[in-house]
Amino acid sequence: MSNPAYGKKPAPSKKGKTRSALFWVLLSGIVLFLFWTSFQTALFNGQELQFEKPIFWAAILATLLFFLWIIQYYNTIQFKDERDWLAVGVLLLPLSYILSLISAASHILAMNMIIINCIYAIMFIVGLFVLRDRLGNRIIQNTFMAVAYLIVGFGLLHWFGQGKAAGSIAKWFSNTVLNGTYTDAVMTDSNGLRLTSVFQYANTYAAFLMAFLFATVFFVTTSRKWYSQAFHSFMLVPIIVSLLLTLSRGGLVMLPVVFVLLLLFLKPAKQLLWILYCGIAGVASLIISKPVTEIGLQLNKTFNGSGALKGWGILLGVSTVMGLLGWIIQRFVAPKLELLLNNWSARKNSSLWIPLGSVIIGGLLIFLFIGTGLKNVLPQNISVRLENINFNQHSVLERLTFYKDAMKVLADYPFIGAGGGAWASLYEQYQNNPYTSRQAHNFFLQYLIEVGIVGFVIFMSFILYIFYKYIRGYIKGNDEKRNSHFLYLIIVLSILIHSILDFNMSYVFMGILVFLGLGGMAAVMDNKPWKKWNLKDSTARGAYSGLIGLVAILVLITSIRYVQAADAGMEARRILQVSTSFKEIKAPLDIDLNIRPSHPDSVVLLASLYQSVYKQTGDEGFYNATVNLLNKTLKEEPFNKYMYTQLIESYEIKQEPEQAYEVLVNNAYKFKWDINWSEQIINKGYELGTVALGTGDTEAKNKYFKQATKAFAEVQKGIQHLATLPEGQLQGRPFENTPDMILHTGKMYFMMSQPEQAAEALKLGIQEDLSQTTQQEIVRWYLAALQKQNLSDDALMGKLTQVDPNAKDNVQQLANLQF
Known part of the structure; x- marks a missing residue:
């Protein structure tokens, strides 16, 4: 035309x-x-295992969406520009995992x-x-925001004790609802009650809230409809209150960093509006954080409708005021502000000054809330978390340790x-x-x-x-393209x-x-444009669509099979709760392991079943099945501690302690900070070495004793290392000497004619209270080791004599022993 x-x-x-x-x-x-x-x-x-099924269902749904995409966009695949080639580049990510x-x-x-x-x-x-x-x-974009707001509302329902109401809806499409309630949407840890919503982890929920706080501010400042401006402004307070209720220090630390980075993309007028909205909503949220926190803490102990109504009334009332203010600001203030700063916005680097100023203001606010009495306006649980924001507290020091340890993995x-x-x-x-x-x-x-x-x-x-x-x-773009x-x-x-x-x-x-x-x-x-590509469009799209279609089919089939495996594995656990029938429990495990032969949870459960039957019947076939299953799977899962533990137990049930000990020693380096593993090496090494000593097998005795005492020496190095940890860092799991470890190590050194090392080891276990038999034996062997060196401890001998009148004779008998 x-x-x-x-x-x-x-x-x-x-x-x-x-x-x-x-x-x-x-x-x-x-x-x-x-x-x-x-x-x-x-x-x-x-x-x-419990987390796998939803992930594989997501993979199935994603591949179905992908097939729809291939059909819908087949004719638009051309590979004539850089953007289209990213559809090829992204395939390198799963390829790197392959x-x-x-x-x-x-x-x-x-x-x-x-x-x-x-x-x-x-x-x-x-x-x-x-x-x-x-x-x-x-x-x-609207879906992103709707999902975010739904998650925020879902979390607050649980905070105000209405988890049953939320769960009655969520149960229709979520597998996380148990007994009518979404599991751990509000959970307690060492820091107190924390809001987690759908994530069951407060820090990740804080990251989610941080992202959608800024997304909400963005929509407030770019929406053209008054009701959209008001609604997004309304949601600012629930989001910030939820962020505070997570008690996440990481979220509060990273929030200003991301905020400043995002401000750099905005013109000065928009920057001021972002600061204004975050400031007003932040102050409003802080004002109501104390009553909202206290109400939530009480309702999660004992629910009552009036308390929940009060909590919602405070939150929704302040949010409504915020929504009204948002509309007023967008209607009357924003246009004038943009007009006023129009000339400044046109200047080079004009977007830098306000973010730099916000850094200074943010630093001042942090000082006021952490270093002054202003923190007292906050609930105690939140103010305590703010006080603990420093580089010398456990959370930071432990993360730094994780990062250093990760680099050790990378080195190998x-x-x-x-x-x-x-x-x-x-x-x-x-x-x-x-x-x-x-x-x-x-x-x-x-x-x-x-x-x-x-x-x-x-x-x-x-x-x-x-x-x-x-x-x-x-x-390069205009405002419309930038905002899109x-x-x-x-x-x-x-x-x-x-x-x-x-x-x-x-x-x-x-x-x-x-x-x-x-x-x-x-x-x-x-x-x-990408000028290096010479193939025809039809050839390119055919090759690409065929390749990714084939890959999608493989992913779909694999995911369906993995869903079946995960379902079978979980079914076995459900049956285990109500039945002791070997066949009933084994049937779903066979389905799982036929699909995923090295599925650790199911392998461990099946091995335990075989063990139980072997103990009951003595049938060697079940013992062999256990050992073969575990050894085969450990080739695919060589760092699975539960399988090694099961294998050790199997050898011990069969009365093959040597094989069990070999597993312990050969894999000690994988679990060097597991004190139970080290204790087993020491105690079982003592037992095996003592048996070898009794049969006159000196070579075997020395082998077991040396392996066991080496393990004890490693434990001592570990204990000394833990003493060097920074003051604010917790060591983690218990890692300390036990009386049996000390006694057996001392006796092994003694029986290897090393009285000095024996005394050194046994001295670690001497206590003031000698009422326990093990403590008496440690002191007895210690005094005998001293006597071997022509040394004595009269005070300690006196204490031992008080609980053991024959102490001197007993010590002398030990000292006279020759090995």
Whole structure:
């Protein structure tokens, strides 16, 4: 059609772009997927059987969405620009995990991470294309905010003691609801009652809240409808109050960092509005934090309707005022502020000054709330947490230890890493002290040790390239283009920055938000043509679609099988609670292990079943089945302590202590901070060596005694090392000498004709109270060791004589022994 006038373009159609039914099916699927995944404990990858099934269901749903995407966008796949090539680049992330299978510390956990990274790759590719569509982008952004607000409301329902009401709804689509209540939406730890909502972990919930606090402020300042401005302003107070109720110091520390980084992207007028909204909502939240906290603490002890009504009344009342203020500011203040600062905004580097000023103001506020009496306006549990924000407290020192230990792992697995779940499998071998943490509390370091330097360089290159190209596009774009996808930058930056301090990305739901967000950022990045590609569009799209389609089919089939395995494994545990039938319990375990032969939880359970039957019947077949099963699985899971424990127990039941001892000694380096493991080596070494001494096998005696005394020496080194830990750092699990360890070690040195070492070891166990038989024996052998060196301790002999009249004779008899 010709133009109606020269040089004049026709007006765009008011009907807008026509979208296919398949587009709406795909978009609806993404929306439902985001809602569902958030309520499955946010798909926590806890590296245990109970967490697996929802993750594999998420993989199934993601692949189904991917098939819809392939059909819908097949004709748009061209690979003519940089943006399209990111759909190929993201495939390198799961490929790096596949490569790390070569040196995986745990085959099962490594396979789980491959599936998880396939989910991430799918969500990125889908987001990369869907979020280019204006309407699709708007719907997904609204879904992000709706999910966030629902999670906030869900958490507050539990805080005000209404978990049953929330659980009655959530039970229809969540497997985390038990006995009518979502498990641990509010939980107690050493810091008191903490709000966790769907995450069951307060720090990750804090990271989520931080991201959506800034997202909410963004929507307040960019929404054009008055009701949208008011509603998003209304939600600021519940979000900040929830953040305070998490008691997360990491969240409070990282919040100003992310806030300042985001301010750098805004013009001065918007920067002031962000500060204004956060300031007003923050003050309002602090004012009501004390009564809301106290009401919640009381309601979680004893629920009463009037208390819950009072709590909701305070929260909703203040939130309503905040909503009204938000509308007033946007209606009357914001336009004048933007007009007033218009000339300043046009200047170079104008966006730097307010963030720099906010850093100074933020530092002053931190000082006031931590270093002055102003903290007394806060609830006690929150003020105590603020007081403890320093670099010499346990949480910080322990995290630094995790990071150093992670680098030790990397030194042994530098190039392709130790596979998915590497930290959970290996941390006991490399730990500096006996802490318990199956998470490294740093996503980037955990990723580094899983895929090595090669995989980490690929990942960081991918992330940084998207950030770089997005920022370039942001700088070049107008306000409308900048605002269209800025939400995704907020989400991705907030979660990844906070993940420096915690394991947020171990929640697959958080990873989905990040990779969908990265797809959104890439959708509007600075994009240039790719001139090196010579294949026809039809050939390129056919090859790519065929490849990723095949991969998606493999992921789908694998995930379905893994769901069956996880379901069978959990079914065996359910049967175990109500039945003692060997066949009934074994049947689902066989299903699980036929699909995943090295599934640790099911292997351990089946081995225990075999052991029980063997003890009852004496049938050698069950003993052999136990040992063969464990030895076979340990080739795939060589760091699984539970399997080694089961194997040791099997050898002992069969009265093969030598084999049991060999397992203990050969794997001691993997569990060097497990005092029970060391104690077994010492005590069993003493027993085996004593038997060898009785049979005249001097070589065997010396072998067992040397191995046992070496283990004792390692324990002493460990105890000395723990004394050097920084003052604020807790050591973790108990790690100390026991009377039996000391007695047996002293006797072994004595029987190896090393009285000086015997006395040194036995002296560690001497106590004031000699009423216990073991304490008397330690002193008796100690005095005998001294006598062997022509030394004595008359005072100690006198104390021993008080509880043992024949002490001198007994000590003399020991001293006269010759070995």
